[in-house]
Amino acid sequence: MTPEQQAAYVMAQSASALIEAMGMLSENLQRVKNGESLAWNDEEFNSLITKYGIGSNDVIGFYQK
Numbered sequence: 001m002t003p004e005q006q007a008a009y010v011m012a013q014s015a016s017a018l019i020e021a022m023g024m025l026s027e028n029l030q031r032v033k034n035g036e037s038l039a040w041n042d043e044e045f046n047s048l049i050t051k052y053g054i055g056s057n058d059v060i061g062f063y064q065k
Contacts, residue, residue, distance in 0.1 A: 003063075010059055017052040021045055 001009070024040040031039055049055045053062070 006063060010054065010062065013052040013054050017048045017054055021048055 024045060027039045031037065053059075
C-alpha cells in the first residue's frame with residue numbers, strides 16, 4: 001500500500017469511528033430527553049479507538065509495516 005493509500009485508510013477508519021460515535025451520542029441524548037439511563041458510557045466510546053484501529057500505536061505501527 002502506498003503512503004497515500006495508508007493515509008486514506010486511516011482517514012476512512014477515523015470517519016467510521018466518528019460516525020458511530022455520533023450515533024451513540026444521539027442515542028444518549030434521546031434517552032436523557034426521555035428521562036432514561038444512558039445507552040453508552042465512556043468506556044464504550046473509548047473502545048471505538050481500538051475497534052477501528054486508530055490509536056496512536058496502531059497508526060504508527062501501520063506506517064512501519
